[in-house]
Amino acid sequence: MEVAVQILFNTFVAGAIYALVAIGFNLIYSTARFFDVGYAGIAIGAAYVVLYTYKTLQFPLVISIACGVIAAGGLGWVIEKTIYKPLRVRKASNTVLLVASIGVLTVLQSILALLFTSQFQTLSRDIGSLHVLEFGGGAITETQVIIIVTAIILMCAVMYVLRYSLFGKAIRAIADDEEVARIVGIPSERLIGFVFFLGSAIGGVAGIASGFDSGVHPTSGLTLVLEGIIAAIIGGIGNVGRGVLGALLLAAIENVGVWLVSGEWRGAIAFAVLILVLLFRPRGIFST
């Protein structure tokens, strides 16, 4: 019984991090309509900004995280304006944008390795002061609870904004058909820029969360983001709420899979699930 509780906790923590990735990714995908792999570099870049401000410059925790998140958003915005926008204006296909984003990821990873070395580094200053809470036989730390709560809050906030605010309606219009939206008077360029800022910032939160949960390395962004993308797809791409559900489901399957089979196959489990879902319910498990 204890074991089941622990696995449940593990699932929630992992699911929360995937959910954060999926939320940001869904935001970007629903407006820009392509798989932005560069998102991975931005997410881990945010974690590195926190590493620098928190550990080297010794800023207080909240300010460091704020720096990281804003840096991520800013970087996403800049990349959109300089690289993706010219491509979009030219009506480049999804694949071109995908390949360009692969280039962006490679460049970001090299820069991070140049600036921070390729060592694996942890984010926390003093791990000794971890507060471990025990419920029903399973253990979970304060940090992990904060991550879960953050994911829930962000999910609700983004869903609320998308559904009820003017901004949200405008985003959904752009997602539907960008040209029509522009004709109707929606400043789509500015809004898309803002969506990239927001989505990248949320991705930054995911990267920072993952950094605190385990650690950072210049190449660790890609695995993280791939799992988040899979979560978004199996939930139902383009929909924030379903992405979060997909994240939980993926985390559950991974953890149960590792429990029943072996840790060696972990990497393949996520993709096997992806392929099965794509075969039988390509719009996502939770789609209507």
Next chain:
Amino acid sequence: MDYLLHIAILASIWSILALSLNLVVGEMGLVSLAHAAFFGIGAYTTALITQAGMNFFLALFIGMGVAALCALLIGAVLSRFKGDIYVLGSLGFTVIVYSLFLNAQDITHGPLGIAGIMRPTLFGFSFSSSTAYLILSVVFLAVTYACCVFVTNSAFGRIVHAIREDETIATLLGYRTVQYKLLMFIIAASFAALAGSLYASYISFIDPSSFTLNVSIFILATIILGGLANSRGAILGAVILIALPEALRFVGFPTDIAAQMRLLTYGAILIALMLYRPQGLLGTFRL
């Protein structure tokens, strides 16, 4: 001189990979990231069979056969997908096959790899010198090139082009598009396995790290650079992307940043290509 021969052999092998991927991506318009898996299947099959004593050329054909079989299974699933989903699905298959190479230790030795793979022998002549191996590779490259050009210009190829341009119309015209996509995929996979066999025998040691997702991305980059739907472009792209990092070794970046600078340059080239010349150097088809 040996170094140049070495680069030339590698360029030939990667050209075969580029040509075969071009069949799927350029001629058929489907971005597949699964190629590293078939490259690996060919390599491991040949390695295991030649170590058991069989002749390389026989092992090569068996390797192609095994890859074709796997392509049948994987392709059957993949051919139901379109666009971005196809890309992701193919990515998934590469990761799964990589996991298999890494974890099926009884067969593949996992991360320890398979060492001591012998060079090919034909009627008593051994291809152990680099020059001999280069000639062997170039011969296979020529064969691959001829096959690819033949397939592209045949009636089969024309139908595949039609599917690329508009799959719906092709279906309306009565063609079973899924079967065409599958067949092209199998042909491409077989040639990737051919390259894998050549690779295994040349390098004499293989391990899972040569067949990762990054390798699939690299092959894709070669044909994007060289130009899609163009066989000569595929070869050109492969040659440039193999030769360029080697040239950069001589540029003399300070050693502590040289490696990262190369990666950075590589990423920057991808971005610049997409921005300014998405059809690649010689391409006729824009992604």
Next chain:
Amino acid sequence: MGSKMWLIIGIVVVALIVAFAYMRGTDTAVSESGPIKIGVSMPLSGEAASYGEAGRAGLELALKEINDAGGVNGRTVELIYEDDTCDSTGATVFQKLTSIDNVVAIIGPVCSAAAGPALPIARAAGTPTILIGASAPGLAGGDDSIFSNYASDSLQGKFVADYVYNTLGKRKVAVLYVKNDWGQGLQQVFSDSFTALGGTVVFNDGAAQDATDVKTLLTKIKAEQPDLIYLPAYPALAVVTLRQMKDLGMITPVMGGDALVGDEFLNSGVADGVMYVTGAVGTPDSFKDKVKALSGSDTAINIITPLGYDALHILANVIAEKGTDPKAIVEGLKGLNYTSGISFSVISYDQNGDLKEAAYDVNVVKGKTPEKLSL
């Protein structure tokens, strides 16, 4: 520009590269004067880059010491670094170093994945090569020009099994290893030896080098209630594991492998209380300080650092005595009995080129510093 133009440009680029390489490659013999060139093959980018960086730091210190003392036989030593990206690029690197740069010897590779493809080239050319980390069994094999400064995993695995069973008295062990050649090799030898001694391996599973979530694996381990966890993992995975063990409230003692030597692990904040194995001399602080003074205070230092340092000094000594003829260097290495090493107290090679003996120490981390335990 039309596509014809691009075709021409492409061909010109390739031709330039060929010409460049050809010009560089025109000295066919190792020169008798001028700097002594030694090649280095290490992973300088990608996941294993921190090992290459650490090796570089050790090599740079040795290089400075050698050249400041006047070089070898009056000639300065020059290192030619190449990035083998921990995979089959090693073959290309070795080709370049042997046929274009005409180095007298090669240090490296660090990764078995690079060594496998690369060594046949050194063997064929007769280039003396000292491996500094590649540990898959049999790499240095045979009576040839390949030597290894790093003891094979079979020795370390047996030592740990013996120590854990006899000295620590543990009977139930869980093994969590990193899925690469080092971790795989160690876990196999350890499990076999430990079971042969009479102990039980209650759990044996692996995780990828870049895994960030091993909580469920740890949950499984927790359920088995082992006396000790054997963790042959690289720092990244080790830190993640220890960190998440704390998250789960697990206090089982942990024994790691020699990959944990170095700041990447010691400064991580989770190292306190962890035991790990090192070569019998290891990486003393005075050595670390000297490396950092030269390469910067945030330099990565791990086991590869002293291995590289010793390899270069060994080559310098042998060349000073025997000259730069490759066969002579190989003879010199075969008869080597080097006692000024940082990594092991005595370095000498058996008939296969492997280290003849490898004594190990067990350290336990107190705070951020390792303390040697008596065996």
